[in-house]
Amino acid sequence: MKKKYILILIAFLSIAGARAQQASRLIGLTKTRYMPTASVFTPQDSAAYMYHGSEDTTNGGNMAFDSSYTFAYMDSITVNNQSYRTYQTLTGNNLTTTLIQWYDTSAGGWQNYTLNNTTFNSDNNVTVRTIQIWDSVGHVWQNSTHTANTYTGTNLSVRIRQNWIVSLNNWRNNLKDSFYYDGNGNTIYHRQQSWDTIGNAWVNSTLVTSAFNGINQVTETIHQVWDPVGFSWTNSANDLFHYDVQNRLVNSIVQRLDSVTNDWRNNGEDSLVYDGSDNISIEYKNSWDTTNNVWRNVNMHEYTYDASKNMLTDTQWNWNNANSIYRYNSYNTYTYNSFNQVLVYTTTSWQISSQTWIEKGSDLQYRYYYETFILPMSVSNVNAPGTLNVYPVPAQSRINIVLSWAQPQAFTIGIYDITGNLIKQWGGNAAGAYRENIPVNDLAPGNYFIKATGSKQQITQQFVIVR
Numbered sequence: 001m002k003k004k005y006i007l008i009l010i011a012f013l014s015i016a017g018a019r020a021q022q023a024s025r026l027i028g029l030t031k032t033r034y035m036p037t038a039s040v041f042t043p044q045d046s047a048a049y050m051y052h053g054s055e056d057t058t059n060g061g062n063m064a065f066d067s068s069y070t071f072a073y074m075d076s077i078t079v080n081n082q083s084y085r086t087y088q089t090l091t092g093n094n095l096t097t098t099l100i101q102w103y104d105t106s107a108g109g110w111q112n113y114t115l116n117n118t119t120f121n122s123d124n125n126v127t128v129r130t131i132q133i134w135d136s137v138g139h140v141w142q143n144s145t146h147t148a149n150t151y152t153g154t155n156l157s158v159r160i161r162q163n164w165i166v167s168l169n170n171w172r173n174n175l176k177d178s179f180y181y182d183g184n185g186n187t188i189y190h191r192q193q194s195w196d197t198i199g200n201a202w203v204n205s206t207l208v209t210s211a212f213n214g215i216n217q218v219t220e221t222i223h224q225v226w227d228p229v230g231f232s233w234t235n236s237a238n239d240l241f242h243y244d245v246q247n248r249l250v251n252s253i254v255q256r257l258d259s260v261t262n263d264w265r266n267n268g269e270d271s272l273v274y275d276g277s278d279n280i281s282i283e284y285k286n287s288w289d290t291t292n293n294v295w296r297n298v299n300m301h302e303y304t305y306d307a308s309k310n311m312l313t314d315t316q317w318n319w320n321n322a323n324s325i326y327r328y329n330s331y332n333t334y335t336y337n338s339f340n341q342v343l344v345y346t347t348t349s350w351q352i353s354s355q356t357w358i359e360k361g362s363d364l365q366y367r368y369y370y371e372t373f374i375l376p377m378s379v380s381n382v383n384a385p386g387t388l389n390v391y392p393v394p395a396q397s398r399i400n401i402v403l404s405w406a407q408p409q410a411f412t413i414g415i416y417d418i419t420g421n422l423i424k425q426w427g428g429n430a431a432g433a434y435r436e437n438i439p440v441n442d443l444a445p446g447n448y449f450i451k452a453t454g455s456k457q458q459i460t461q462q463f464v465i466v467r
Contacts, residue, residue, distance in 0.1 A: 022372050023339070023372065024337065024339040024341055024370045024371070024372050025049075025370060025371060026049055026341070026368060026369070026370055027048065027049050027050075027369050027370060027371045027389060027391075027402055028046065028047065028048050028049065028368070028369035028389065028391040028392065028400060028402075029046060029047045029049075029366065029367070029368055029369070030043055030045075030046040030366070030367045030369075030391060030392035030393060031043070031044045031045045031046065031364065031365075031366055032044060032364065032365045032366075032367070032392075032394070033361070033363070033364055033365075034359040034360060034361060034362075034363040034364070034365070035361070036359075036360065036361055038466070040394065040466050041359075041364075041365045041394065042394070042396070042466060043392055043394070043395075043396055044364075045083070046391070046392045048391075048400055050435075083102065083103055084100060084101065084102050084103070084113070085100075085101050085103075085110065086098060086099065086100050086101075087099040087101075091120075094118070094120045094124055095118060096117070096118050096119070096120075097115070097116065097117055097118070098114075098115070098116040098118075099112070099114075099115050099116075100113045100114045100115075101113055111134065111136065112134035112136075112141075113133070113134055114131060114132065114133055114134070114144075115131070115132045115134070115141055116129065116130070116131050116132075117129070117130045117132075118130075121151065123151070123154050125149065125151055125154065125156070126149055127148065127149055127151075128146070128147070128148050128149070129146075129147045130143070130145070130146050130147075131144045131145045131146075132144055142164070142166070143164035143171070144163070144164055145161060145162065145163055145164070145174075146161070146162045146163075146164070146171055147159060147160070147161045147162075148160050148162075152181075155179065155181050155185060156179055157178065157179055157180075158176065158177070158178055158179070159176070159177040159179075160173065160175070160176050160177075161173075161174045161175045161176075162174055172195070172197070173195035173202070174194070174195055175192060175193070175194055175195070175205075176192070176193040176194075176195070176202050177190065177191070177192050177193075178190070178191045178192075178193075182212070184212070184216050186210070186212045186216055186218075187210060188209065188210055188211070188212075189207065189208070189209055189210075190207070190208040190210075191204070191206070191207045191208075192205045192206045192207075193205055203226070203228070204226035204233075205225070205226055206223065206224065206225055206226070206236075207223075207224045207225075207226070207233055208221060208222070208223055208224075209221070209222045209224070210222075213243075215247060217241070217243060217247065217249075218241055219240070219241050220238065220239065220240055220241070221238070221239040221241075222235065222237075222238050222239075223235075223236045223237040223238070223239075224236055234257075235257045235264075236256075236257060237254060237255065237256055237257070237267075238254075238255040238256075238257075238264050239252065239253070239254055239255075240252065240253045240255070246278075248272075248274055248278065249272060250271065250272050250273075251269070251270070251271050251272070252269070252270045253266060253267075253268070253269050253270075254266075254267045254268040254269075255267055265288070265290065266288035266295070267287070267288055268285070268286070268287055268288070269284075269285070269286040269287075269288070269295055270283065270284070270285055270286075271283070271284040271286070272284075275305075277305070277309065279303065279305045279309055280303055281302065281303055281304075282300065282301070282302050282303075283300065283301040283303070284297070284300050285298045285299050285300070286298055296319075297319035297326070298318075298319055299316060299317060299318045299319060299326075299329070300316070300317045300319075300326055301314060301315065301316050301317075302314075302315045302317075303315075306336070308336075308340050310334065310336050310340055311334055312333065312334055313331065313332065313333050313334070314330075314331070314332040314333075315328070315330075315331050315332075316328075316329045316330045316331075316332075317329060327350070327352075328350035328357075329349075329350055330347060330348065330349055330350065331347075331348040331349075331350070331357050332345065332346065332347050332348070333345070333346050333348070337370060339370070341368065341370055342366075342368050343367070343368055344365065344366070344367050344368070345365070345366040345368075346363070346364075346365045346366075347362075347363045347364050347365070348363060349362065349363055367391070367392065367393055369389050369391040369402075370389070371387050371389055371402055371404055372387055372404070385405065385406055385454075385456075385457035385458070385459055386403065386404045386405040386406045386407075386457070386459060387402075387403070387404045387459070388401075388402070388403050388404075388450065388452050388459040388460070388461045389401075389402040389403075389461065390402075390450055390461050390462075390463040391463075393463055393464055394463075394464040394465065394466040395440060395463060395464065395465050395466075396441070396465065396466060397439060397440065397441040398437055398438065398439050398440060398441075399437070399438060399440050399463060400435070400436070400437050401413065401434070401435065401436045401437075401438065401450065402434075402435050403428075403433065403434040403435075403452050403459070404432065404433050404434075405431070405432050405433070405454060405457070406432075406457075407432075407456055407457070408430055408431055408432040409430055409454040409455045409456050409457070410427070410428065410429060410430040410454065410455050411427070411428050411434075411452050411453060411454040411455070412425055412426065412427045412428070412452075412453050413425065413426055413427075413428065413436075413450060413451070413452050413453075414450070414451050414453070415440075415443075415448055415449070415450055416448065416449045416450075416451060417446070417447075417448055417449075418446065418447045418448070418449075423443065423448070430455075440465055443465055444465070445465050445466050446464070446465060447462065447463075447464055448462070448463055448464070448465065449461070449462050449463075450462075450463065
């Protein structure tokens with residue numbers, strides 16, 4: 001069975017000011033694709049995230065949820081099929097174990113897939129990470145990869161990756177990375193070596209050397225590869241970085257080595273323009289014309305932002321050589337909640353024939369769903385009744401309901417159509433939090449409302465059903 005796993009990295013921004021007592025964390029994500037035949041975005045994949053208490057920290061880019069479920073929509077069947085689920089364990093703020101399971105539709109149950117175990121030192125740096133894969137025949141965990149990190153102070157100095165060799169029943173070296181720093185903690189050398197199984201020794205592979213200016217901004221990075229015949233490092237690529245008087249990166253150039261002249265030759269260029277708020281407003285990408293020795297336009301991005309520096313739009317133009325002009329290609333939009341977290345990300349395409357932005361079959365829309373929670377040692381805002389989240393949006397066969405009361409209370413939940421008629425209703429015991437996944441395949445496509453009515457307060461949320 002073909003297995004797929006969707007990795008979702010979400011950056012959580014700091015909470016400040018009057019919202020300092022509350023935070024917001026991701027509880028759901030829906031990926032939809034535009035279907036021209038129905039003129040709607042239809043679900044492709046969705047994920048749900050669960051937490052315990054006030055957990056919502058990140059370490060090394062990992063979301064610190066306790067468990068998650070990923071659902072895959074079949075192309076020809078409008079059902080939400082279970083696909084993957086993930087369980088994570090945190091020790092303090094460190095993610096120590098990650099268990100991933102996949103749903104075996106033929107057996108009708110969850111099967112183990114991978115298990116990651118991670119240890120940390122007293123500085124919360126990763127020291128050892130082991131990945132195991134489930135052996136469905138022997139019903140045991142089988143070693144796969146092992147990574148060990150060594151530090152000099154808080155700087156990573158050596159990283160060794162090993163692969164498990166089943167025939168030897170032992171670990172075998174694979175890759176070794178060595179890092180060297182200047183007095184300011186900048187990485188000036190990064191050498192990678194591969195393991196020679198015949199000579200049982202590390203063999204040089206690549207070397208990256210970087211230079212920095214007086215304020216620790218990288219100015220040049222040279223990439224080299226090892227020549228096993230000449231036993232020396234050979235230049236491969238060179239990256240140059242330029243800054244303006246305000247120390248903002250305005251230009252970066254990638255160069256490649258000309259094997260004939262043994263000189264650096266321009267390859268690609270990225271130039272940045274900033275607005276009055278120091279946001280990148282325009283980005284130009286160019287390529288080098290080796291015949292005429294000039295830069296040629298490739299594409300351009302124009303970005304807009306809100307007052308909180310959140311990106312609102314990303315418009316891309318591609319350069320048209322025949323007419324020597326930039327032409328529209330794509331248009332991406334973002335919306336945010338009050339915590340500066342992305343709510344909706346939508347892609348749109350340019351139609352040349354009508355000279356308008358339209359949704360095509362290749363366009364996607366991601367919808368993110370959050371819940372607020374109280375940070376440790378803070379006091380709840382009792383003036384807010386709570387939160388009610390419903391996802392995915394749009395829905396097809398099932399919906400997830402996540403209700404969180406500021407004050408625990410008995411309640412009823414009702415689904416209403418757009419005219420206010422009650423469709424179905426059920427009750428819940430006195431509680432502060434409530435989660436439920438219910439079928440809605442008996443409801444006709446359209447707009448609906450869910451209302452949670454408690455003994456003290458009520459909350460209403462809207463959702464949409466499509467087929």
